[in-house]
Amino acid sequence: MSKKSTGLLASTILAGTILAGGIGSAALATPANAAPDHRTETYTMTGDAGGSKFEGIGTDPRRGTxxxxxxxxxxxxxxxxxTxxxxxWLGGNGTDGRYTARGIxxxxAGNIYIAGGPNxxxxxxxxxWVYNARGELQAALKAPGTDVFLNDVVIGADGAAxxxxxxxxxxxxxxKSGGKYTAVLWADATGTIERRDGFNLGGIELSADRSAFVVAQGNSGKLWRFDIKTRKATxxxxxxxxxxxxxxxxLRGNTLSVVQNFSKKLTTLRLSADGSSIRLLGQRATDPxxxxxxxxxxxGQTLFVDSKFDEQVASGPYEVITNPLAR
Structure with a gap:
């Protein structure tokens, strides 16, 4: 279901121990070189009167937002x-044709890419959708196909999403090409990866050597490597x-953190530079x-989205947190 950011991982689980990093501060209009502020551990969102559920997160390190x-x-x-x-920041309920949003x-350059799930x-x-940092719509696109559930999104080595x-x-x-954005089918592994009930391809990261994408298949508990040159999945x-x-x-260096939503686990893996092999470093329960x-x-902070997916009608507080572990 979704993510995403550039930057490094602040909290790494090794041998069952979590090492928490500090954070930098910035008000919504504060310059990017603001002094460190270690006080904010929870970020609070406003929700709709009928309840809200959240999923993806994307960061802009240059602006601190x-x-x-x-x-x-x-x-x-x-x-x-x-802060x-x-x-x-952007409305929903039909704004630019958007009724739901997932990965981001x-x-x-500060352009924001939003996956629409089943929209x-x-x-x-x-x-x-693609927006610039001022919130101006750059593109609202259909993906090729008739049954497309866009889940997560990452920026590749070539700058494309x-x-x-x-x-x-x-x-x-x-x-973007010739002054406009286009969406194309880049890799089709339907002959290799079995389609199962529930969520198939979800989280995605670029390998450390930038030769492949590592993709999670949540319903099967599998990880797949998509080679960037051949576009083949293994x-x-x-x-x-x-x-x-x-x-x-x-991904931080060769350390891959995996959020397992309804399993309520955070797993840390050692990932080879080319994304072809893993080794378990730690697995901990998250807040029940x-x-x-x-x-x-x-x-300096690792940010986790509390989705409220376990509530039939969600109620606040609606939060992004920095400590995901069971207390």
Whole structure:
């Protein structure tokens, strides 16, 4: 279900121990070189009167800001490192054709890419959107196909955005060419990866050597390597590690953190530079009162989205947290 950020991981679980990093502060209009502020550990979002559920997160390290997507209406919320109160940044409920939003990421220029989940299935609504840092719509696109559930998104080595499909083993590429954005089917692994009930391809990260994408298949607990040159998918040997409900991914160097939403686990793996092999470093229970969907990194903090997916009608507080572990 979604993620995303550039930057480094602040909290690494090694041999059952979590090492928490500090954070940098910035009000929504504070310069990027603001002094460190270690006080903000929880970021609070406003929700709809009928309840809100959240999923993706994307960070803009240069501006010290981040964005969180809302499933229930498609609103996008905006926060800043060190400032606890967030605000609604983009409307939903039909704004630019958006009624739900999932994965989200930010490129080096500050453009924000939003995955629409099932927003465009069975209708003429967009599957994804691109906005600039001022909140101006750059593109609202349909992805090729008729049953596309865009889940997560990451920026590739070429600067394009790559979206996973949770209904089929496909990755779509979105890039600007000739003055406009286009969406194309970049990799189709439907002949290699079995489509199962539930969420198929979800979290996605670029390998350390930038030769491949590592993608989670949450319903099977598998990890897949998509080679960037050949666009072929191969299974990564998970060595019997329980990765069912793998959702958001975050890579720091060769350390891959995996958020397992309804399993309520955070698993840390050693990932080879080319993304072809893993080794277990640690696995811990997350807060039993939260269903965390994804993880991102911003200014010395690791940020986790509390989705409220376990509540039939969600109620506040609606939060992005920095300590995911069971208390």
């Amino acid at each position: 981040f964005y969180v997507s809302e499933v229930t209406g498609g609103e996008i919320h905006h926060g800043a490192s060190g 606890s109160a967030m605000r609604e 990421t930010v490129d080096r 465009g299935i069975g209708n003429d609504r967009p599957d994804l 790559y979206f996973t499909n949770s209904n089929d083993a496909q990755i779509f590429r979105v890039a 299974a990564i040997d998970t060595r019997g590690i329980d990765l069912v409900n793998a959702d958001g991914l975050l 009162d939260r269903v965390l969907t994804t993880v991102a990194r911003l200014r």
